[in-house]
Amino acid sequence: MDDRILLIDDDPDYLDLLRRRLTIEGFHDITGEADPLAAARRFADGERFHLALIDMNMPDLNGMALLDRIKNTSPYTECIMVTAVNEVQIAVACIRKGAYDYLVKPVSKESLALSVKRALERKHLLDLLDIDKQKSLPELTRTSPFRGIVTRSRNVLKVLKEAELHAHSDVPILITGESGTGKELLAKAVHRASSRAGRPMTTVNMAAVTESLFDAEFFGHAKGAFTGADKARVGYLEHTDGGTLFLDEIGILPMALQGKLLRVLQDGEYMTIGTNQPRRTDVRIIAATNEDMEQLIEQRRFRQDLYYRLRGGWLHLPPLRDRRADIPPLINLFLDEFCGEGQRCRVDVQTMALLMNYDYPGNIRELRSIIQSAVNLAQSGPILAGCLPEALRAGKRAPDLEPPRDPGPVITLAQLEREHILKVYRRFDRNKSRTARHLDIGLNTLRRKLAAYGMD
Structure with a gap:
């Protein structure tokens, strides 16, 4: 139809x-x-x-x-x-x-x-992605592009399904999450699952892009365009034409450069330095950040219009402390990576308990480093508690596992729900459809609740 x-x-x-x-x-x-x-x-x-x-x-x-x-x-x-x-x-x-x-x-x-x-x-x-109408989580149609992502978490599996669906389109994608949660790994999986898989994927760390070199690196330059330009340079947009351009740490991009990126997203056009003929590019933009983008916007450090352009699709990777079921399979993955051929590495029960209980401020990247170090210290023997870092052996627990020191007054779940719904409702300027979508509830359900709160 x-x-x-x-x-x-x-x-x-x-x-x-x-x-x-x-x-x-x-x-x-x-x-x-x-x-x-x-x-x-x-x-x-x-x-x-x-x-x-x-x-x-x-x-x-x-x-x-x-x-x-x-x-x-x-x-x-x-x-x-x-x-x-x-x-x-x-x-x-x-x-x-x-x-x-x-x-x-x-x-x-x-x-x-x-x-x-x-x-x-x-x-x-x-x-x-209307998950509310489905009793079970939708399965990946093709698992091979996502093979490098190890997870048992329902929340992460949902993100992977969203990523697979986004891969079939050309909408820009914004991947958010703390440092070390696997944002670049997810971006590569989206590229492999897309029709652009046969074309280049270019990764650019935006923290390393300076204002003076932005045009030359992204748009390229012609021979003789400026002093020292003794040969032509192909920019990221031309090199990646037909493929995927992954912009890591997008939140760090200076304001002066954000407008240039926005124009490419809007029109698909750019101008090579030293030429006067506009060129078109067919690139799929995937951006990633560990920054709070809405806070950056409030601080006038990031353009709202660029943010909404980049967020054609939004994928959020939760921190490892919120997906503890993933710790054992990730440990096994890293043991296979770092143990020598023919060796059988194992983690004893006490050590596994410590690993399961740790906060992992560095997320999966930190877990990988911990296992790599522990394998070296274990010298082909079992990984014991003494092979782990001091902070981990001290039993530092994730915040959500610590008993509250001062629980304060007890309020009902209904009161908590009311406060949260009204907070989101006001945040979206009393727009019911956006509020319902953000809360992941039906529009009629939201209307009934607002009416009950005297807000409709």
Whole structure:
């Protein structure tokens, strides 16, 4: 079945232009609506569209208000806002209210097609990831791309399934998690599971990218472009064309460079230094960070519009202390890696208890180093407690296993639930659809609870 697309703009000529451009791109089930109130009634009456393109400035009902109505009656309809005003604050407000993208007129046919395709890819992924309708966790269709990731954790298995589904699209992906949780390993698995597996994957540590070298490293330069440029240089975008560009530690990227990266994500175009001809690139961007991105945005150290662009798909890897079932299989993996051929390494019961009880601030990377050191110290014998670091032998436990020193007043689960729901509701500017999606509950369930709290 074709994706149903609704175009909403009070200019009939512009509606015809959008319809023609999308038809050329292979979309067929396209409806135009010049009256925003009529468009709102379509959704209120139960008519369903996969995607809505909404003009911001319309009489009777502006685009922002219409977006609110659509998201409250049809939360899983993806929305793209179209406006003549290029303001970051308006773009961010739209994204916060649930819009997928924000396009500025005049919209090029390339930008329109790219945004629509990505929005529909996201829609299909979210439909597949509606875990609430499934009694059991969906299994990986292909396990080989994820073979290097060892886990028994339900939460991590869910992340791997999400990663597999995202791999079939071209949406940018943001991978978050503490240092040492395996973000680069997951990025490589996504690349291997994608249609780009036969093309290059380039890893760039953004902490090592300086402002003076950014253009040359990403865009490349022509011979003679500047003093010392005695030969042409191929940049990351050209080298990785058709493949995956993995940007590690994206949160460290200086503000001055974030706008340049955003333009590539928006338009897929860049300019090689020393030339005046724009070039197009077909790269899939995967970014990773251990930073609190929302805090960076509040501190004005990271652009909100770039953050939402990168977060077309969001994969979060939990720390090892929250996935203790993974510790034994990871230990076995590292024992196989570090024990000599023909040797049988083993961990005695007391040592395993210490390893299971440790906090692992460095996560999987730290566990690997601990096992490597212990194997060396054990000298082909059993790994005993004395082979472990002092901090680990001291029995430092994870915070969630320590009894609280001061439990404070006891409150009910209902009170805790109420406080959490209202906190998230306010965080998303009272947008019900985004709140329900974030809380992983149904929209009707959220409405009933808000009504009970006197908030609806």
